[in-house]
Amino acid sequence: MHVFYIYFRAWFLIYGLQLSNAPGNMELDCECRSVKCISPNAFTTFSQIADVTLDPMTNQAWLQLSDDHKKVQEDQTEANLPFSPQRFDSLPCVLGWEGYMSGRHYWEVEFANNGYWKVGVTTASSKRHGRFPMNPSTGYWVLWRSTRQFFACTNPETTLPLLLVPQKMGIYIDYEEGQISFYNAENKSHIYTFTGHFREKLYPFFALLDGRGVITIWSPKEHSRF
Numbered sequence: 001m002h003v004f005y006i007y008f009r010a011w012f013l014i015y016g017l018q019l020s021n022a023p024g025n026m027e028l029d030c031e032c033r034s035v036k037c038i039s040p041n042a043f044t045t046f047s048q049i050a051d052v053t054l055d056p057m058t059n060q061a062w063l064q065l066s067d068d069h070k071k072v073q074e075d076q077t078e079a080n081l082p083f084s085p086q087r088f089d090s091l092p093c094v095l096g097w098e099g100y101m102s103g104r105h106y107w108e109v110e111f112a113n114n115g116y117w118k119v120g121v122t123t124a125s126s127k128r129h130g131r132f133p134m135n136p137s138t139g140y141w142v143l144w145r146s147t148r149q150f151f152a153c154t155n156p157e158t159t160l161p162l163l164l165v166p167q168k169m170g171i172y173i174d175y176e177e178g179q180i181s182f183y184n185a186e187n188k189s190h191i192y193t194f195t196g197h198f199r200e201k202l203y204p205f206f207a208l209l210d211g212r213g214v215i216t217i218w219s220p221k222e223h224s225r226f
């Protein structure tokens with residue numbers, strides 16, 4: 001709670017003025033943290049910054065996690081990892097360790113080396129094995145940065161402007177509202193929002209689609225640098 005409040009206060013001082021002039025924004029009010037998030041641009045409602053770490057029982061064997069489980073990149077060799085039914089066996093994916101079954105949660109990731117990726121959330125029971133399409137009907141709510149395009153993985157895909165590809169992305173879920181939103185974490189602008197009804201635990205989801213990509217999760221501690 002406190003970490004969030006400090007983060008928000010600092011953020012408000014930096015961006016608040018600028019955003020309050022943006023069309024479609026809710027009123028920005030530091031005290032109004034319990035107001036429901038109507039506009040995806042309204043950063044006022046983020047009640048919880050999630051301390052996301054990667055789950056070493058889920059990563060596909062070519063994905064190497066850092067010792068602190070905050071960073072993932074592709075390895076030169078396939079690792080010999082313990083069997084786990086939660087582990088992706090074909091697609092180059094990894095999940096966050098903690099799942100969420102209520103409340104609001106926000107985390108940020110940084111992409112290095114202009115790699116290609118998919119990032120979002122998935123459910124506890126969605127498919128992990130083989131190759132399969134990822135969209136809300138298979139339990140995946142993700143954005144996809146591919147070689148030449150940027151998509152929201154709806155069915156069919158929703159093309160997003162390449163200009164919106166962020167260096168650092170914020171992912172926000174509001175479980176009860178059925179909202180999953182993606183932001184440019186540097187200037188806090190909205191990229192895309194999925195809406196739906198969730199009945200299962202939701203886990204942060206990350207995929208690296210080429211050899212050069214690196215995804216780093218930012219922890220709440222680092223937010224205090226604002």
Ligand SMILES: *[C@@H]1O[C@H](CO)[C@@H](O)[C@H](O)[C@H]1NC(C)=O
Pocket residue numbers: 163164165184187189
């Ligand atoms: C934020 O950055 C993105 C990507 O550079 C840009 O497309 C967008 O217009 C920016 N938004 C604001 C509010 O500055």
